[in-house]
Structure formats: structure tokens, C-alpha cells
Amino acid sequence: MCYRPVRIKNTRINFRAGLDKEYIYVPCNHCAECRQQKQNEWYVRLAYERDELVRRGGAVYFITLTHNNRSIPRFDSSKISSLQEYHNVDMSQFDGHFVFDKVELLAFLKHLRQVFKEKFNVDGLKYFFVSELGTDDNHTHRTHYHGYLFSPVKFQNPQKLLGIFNYCWSERVKIEDYPDLVVSDRSLTESFERGYYYQNN
16 A cells, blocks of 8 residues: 555546545555555566466567667766756766666667567567666676567577577667667677677576
8 A cells, every 4th residue: 555645636527526536545656665566566467478478389588688888878968958958957967977778778679579570470579678777886887678578489599599689789780870880790709789688598
């Protein structure tokens, strides 16, 4: 139960005066109890999705995506200068701090779906990703992403799947989106363009 419920006006379409309460209480979505409830809901949803997928012959893959030193996204206050002027704030103190780049992750998922469609004629690749800052000083607190990939097909050869992940995250560069990152083909043992990946079946 929420520790700090929020009181709002009842916006029921067919409001019945005298029968319906004029004000109702809803969860705040910020307290520890609300966050735990949201976490439990996602846990149940992912468990049901996994069970149904495995029953149909698919597989779930857990992967971690991270950036190397050259490509790790950093905060740049000059990109939001107009917003800073409007709100009369100075965000330059955060310049250079590691940030999350949703565009990079969405580009990876977009091209992963394209590869699955082109190579295996598979549609409906679902995913669940969370972003996290590293806590180990040896890893410089860099940004990385953990995720589940719900694949309708199960790969017998893990190296093939690793190659696909590497291709979509590190080597497949979209010329129209990132013209400054165009690279030639490389083997899996060479340094990656965007970063590193880790896959656990």
C-alpha cells in the first residue's frame, strides 16, 4: 500500500452525485512501496512472457551493453542552451558527466530486428531493458544497459548470436545517422566501435 497517496478529483464520466466520491486517492508512484509494487508487476509480466515464449519454442537471452571510452555518451550543456536560458539555470557544472543515450539503444534494437527479419524471417522480437551506472571504481562508473531479448527462435550456436549482437551494437553503423562513425568490417577480436557486449543464455 502506498505510503503517500495523492488526493485527486474523481473524473468518472458517469459521475453519480451522492453515490460516487468526489475525491479519490491514487498511488503516488514515488515512495518505496509504489516502486516495489511496480517492480513486482514487471517481474510477473516478464515471467509470464518467458514461460509462454519457451512453450512456443523460443528463448530468452539476457545481455549487457556498454560503451568504450571513445563512444561513451557525456552531458553537453551547449545542446540545451535555449532551455537553460528559458528557465534561467546553468547546467554547465554537469558537462562531461556520463549520461544514458536512448538513441543508441533504440538504434541497436532497430537493427537487431532488421537482422532477425532479413536473416531468419522472424518478426515480433520483444525486449525489456534497464539502464544503470556502474558502481565499481575499476569500471569508472560508466553507463551500461541490461536487457532481456524475447526471441521467437532458439539459437543452437551461441557464437552466431554473439556475432549478431556485435554486428548490431558495435559494427553496423548507420551512415545516414552517424556519418562520422563509418568503419570498415572487422573481426570480433578487434576493438568495437560503440563498446562491448556480454550475453548470458
